[in-house]
Amino acid sequence: MHPATGLPVVAMVGGGQLSRMTHQAAVALGQSLRVLATGSTESAALVAADVQLGDHRDLDALLRLAEGATVLTFDHEHVPTGHLQTLVDAGHRVAPGPGALVHAQDKLVLRRALAAAGEPQPAWAEVADADAVAAFAGRTGWPVVLKTPRGGYDGRGVFVVHDREQAEALVGQHGTLLAEERVAMVRELAVQVARSPFGQVALWPVVQTVQRDGVCNEVLVPAPDLDEDLSAAAQELAIRIADRLGVVGLLAVELFQTEQGVLVNELAMRPHNSGHWSIEGARTSQFEQHLRAVLDYPLGSTAMTAPVVVMANVLGGDAAEDDWAGPVLDERVHHFMAHWPDVKLHWYGKGQRRGRKLGHVTALGTDLAEVRARAVAAARYLADGVVDPAFAFPDGH
DSSP, X not given: OOTTTOOOEEEEEOOSHHHHHHHHHHHHTTOEEEEEESSTTSTTTTTOSEEXXXXXXXXXXXXXXXXXXXXXXXXSSOSOHHHHHHHHHTTXXXXXXXXXXHHHHOHHHHHHHHHHHTOOOOOEEEESSHHHHHHHHHHHOSOEEEEOSSSOOTTTTEEEEOSHHHHHHHHHHHOSEEEEEOOOOSEEEEEEEEEOTTOOEEEOOOEEEEXXXXXXXXXXXXXXXXXXXXXXXXXXXXXXXXXXXXXXXXEEEEEEEOSSOEEEEEEESSOOGXXXXXXXXXXXXXXXXXHHHHTTOOOOOOOBSSSEEEEEEEEOOSOOHHHHTTHHHHHHHHHHHHHOTTSEEEEOOOOOOTTOEEEEEEEEESOHHHHHHHHHHHHHHHHHOOOOGGGOOTTOO
């Protein structure tokens, strides 16, 4: 408990934007979010009052973070599983626990668990040499998707290989890999479920994620033209996975939609990019819900606040850091607010780098095409100063 307020303290490993937005939700609940950041300029470290500096791979840093906290949780999955078990053995509450989180940390562990449960997923194999990759391709056809079992995100650690020579180079560089069939998909979907320690669950609508170069660009809510039965099946799948793995907190299930149904791509056991829309678009955001779940509070309503919501990420462009900060950004935000007064901006306080998630915008409305156009135009303007002609400023700026 916090000595000044008497309220619980949630400790979060990681100082990125997920931690920053969780901190914002914690403030509204009277909570105190304690953050482990690698540096004082990380996104959450810039705004949170209780910041500890340290590395998530350092057991002593994790033990200091957990000391006196009600529960320890995560804004990324890269903490060594053994360290988390040490925390649990020392009497600290960890949510989700290491037995659950390992399925989001290790893609091979996830694939084995889904196979044991009979859940839908792409054809896959564990491969340690080019011969194994070629044998797998003989069953599924080239190209084959190779993934590093641990550490990949936003397209990192994911490779599409078209022949044995490419496979040999990757296996030589990375060692054992996960091989998956290249799924003939209609689109990518995601479904989020929050689960409390005693099994209460709350679901948001199934969303469509629009990916470019392995990075989420847009989230369309609800997923347009999604069959009701398939939507319900995706939500039930997420609940089954959360229950089977004993997830506590947020679970995001990334899905491939095919002509036959849905296949599980990957899991995240934390707030997730596919749920940022919920800050304005749902009665309870994913960040507040994650806090409720890990503290075992009753979960909040996930009802949408508008018929259609679109979130668009603001991704770093080609501008150099010196050309981006200060007056340039301030002027851009000024014009953004003037032209799109109903589009909400969330800025993460991060330095410019090509492809980096610098922030996101959220638009609400009734017509998907119109709402999406507003969100995408606003995000593009913030990223590179380019104005979509369809949404040109009235005064020509």
